[in-house]
Amino acid sequence: MPACLFCEILTGTIPALRIAEDAEAMAFMDINPAVPGHALVIPRDHSVDALAAPPAALAACMVLAGRVGRAAELVLGATGVTFLSCARPDGGQTVFHLHVHVLPRQPADGLSFPWLHKPGDPAVIETIAGSLRSALY
Numbered sequence: 751m752p753a754c755l756f757c758e759i760l761t762g763t764i765p766a767l768r769i770a771e772d773a774e775a776m777a778f779m780d781i782n783p784a785v786p787g788h789a790l791v792i793p794r795d796h797s798v799d800a801l802a803a804p805p806a807a808l809a810a811c812m813v814l815a816g817r818v819g820r821a822a823e824l825v826l827g828a829t830g831v832t833f834l835s836c837a838r839p840d841g842g843q844t845v846f847h848l849h850v851h852v853l854p855r856q857p858a859d860g861l862s863f864p865w866l867h868k869p870g871d872p873a874v875i876e877t878i879a880g881s882l883r884s885a886l887y
């Protein structure tokens with residue numbers, strides 16, 4: 751079975767800017783942010799997608815995603831949050847480990863779906879991660 755990118759992030763084999771975690775789920779910054787503060791929430795136990803995941807994993811991801819969204823309101827001034835989970839290739843999924851995108855929104859932020867995946871500025875992402883962490887830990 752090919753290695754799973756997000757399982758490797760969970761084990762630390764691949765580095766990521768973690769911003770929050772609990773016993774069942776972990777949140778980290780997306781390195782290709784669609785908007786500033788774009789984070790991903792994943793379950794610790796591998797599930798392919800939201801259609802295959804056990805209910806407890808789905809619940810854990812949404813609980814942590816809600817915490818990240820509230821932190822984005824608090825420290826990033828987000829006026830809305832889009833939670834998105836794509837399932838299966840035709841659903842737009844590209845990494846096959848359940849994940850919930852947490853997209854902090856602003857009025858007229860220009861985000862449209864699907865967004866273009868392009869690398870963000872690592873220094874900017876790290877600064878935002880620090881702000882979110884301060885509200886999450």
Ligand SMILES: [Zn+2]
Pocket residue numbers: 754755756757758796797846847
């Ligand atoms: Zn995985």
